[in-house]
Amino acid sequence: MPETRTRRRGVELEKAILDAAWAELNDVGYARLTIESVAARAGTSKPVIYRRWPNRAELVLAAWGSRAPVRPPSPDTGSLRGDLVILFTKIARRVDGMMNEMIAGVMTETFRHPEVAALMRDRLVNAPFGKVVGTVLQRAVERGEHPPVELTHRAGRLPIDLIRNEALINGGSITDETIAELVDQVYLPLLRGLARD
């Protein structure tokens, strides 16, 4: 049976479309991603896509979501600063390149299609890096390297916010220097300041 199946359906087809969308994002970026190009790449046609997602923004969000969130392992370099640099770098790689353009692009369409706004916000606020800071920090406390800290929600989210902000502004990749600046000039001082309560 040479598996003469020519038409995919259901989950299989859906996955093919999301993969194609993801590939397009990587190849040409959000601004140049068209529904037609995704359809062509997936070997299907526009209506098939529109039957599933109402517009470009939601398709892209779905493609984004279809990639597993990759809960990052908490690094353990033996020093708080080392752990933080690694953590920031991991976040940067994830946010890097296409990601920032996508966020900006989807953000814009948010105003054409307000339903998308909520989706987007959830995705950003619930990014999976929040708790890792807590872990890393706790280890530093146990090592006696750092006084105990009441890590507020804002402070926990800050690494992601800093990196995303940087990526959005710079458009390009985030250098190691930038990461060092963020860790040394902002995040470590903040943690020290939080410790005095």
Add this chain to the structure above:
Amino acid sequence: MPETRTRRRGVELEKAILDAAWAELNDVGYARLTIESVAARAGTSKPVIYRRWPNRAELVLAAWGSRAPVRPPSPDTGSLRGDLVILFTKIARRVDGMMNEMIAGVMTETFRHPEVAALMRDRLVNAPFGKVVGTVLQRAVERGEHPPVELTHRAGRLPIDLIRNEALINGGSITDETIAELVDQVYLPLLRGLARD
């Protein structure tokens, strides 16, 4: 002589266009702003606009730039926290509403028209709020309210970055609570941390 001038030219016309673009940004936002709508509003036509700016993004940046940067007066409430809250609020109002959408929108087109990227970056990094933090802080030091601080470039820019980030994510206005969180959970602790060197 009733000044029967019907056609504006040069600077006068240019200003009319920029004003119209600004008004459109306020009324309908970046996503729905079209060159045609700006032309109509300015009482002129598309080619006149295209003779001056090569695309939407640059027109909008020009309109943005044509509004005076409004160097904010440093507040003096008698307490560092009070001053910071006012400062953050001022930034928020300036970044508010349309501003964030515009930034996101222009950002997206940055990838279609790479020349725009540099313009945008300058505009964001040279935002006029940076030095005010220094002033506010110095007064707190003179009052003996706060230990002296070596304010790094990153730390000085942080308020703007925090607010912009918040505006971009939330889409809507920034509440007083958010500002209080940013000041109390992030910026004041950071300043305290920076002071211990």
Add this chain to the structure above:
DNA sequence: CCACAGAAGAAACTCGCCGTATCTAACAGC
């Protein structure tokens, strides 16, 4: 094995907007 419902895929269409090209009429400077 067949029929039928439902979904895939192809194609064509509307619409809005971008950016350009063409034309004419007003204006400014001499």
Add this chain to the structure above:
DNA sequence: GCTGTTAGATACGGCGAGTTTCTTCTGTGG
């Protein structure tokens, strides 16, 4: 006035969003 410049009107080509229509496949239930 004469002349070069530029505003403003109009129309056009192109692209991509989102929709509609129609045909063709496919798997399920009888």
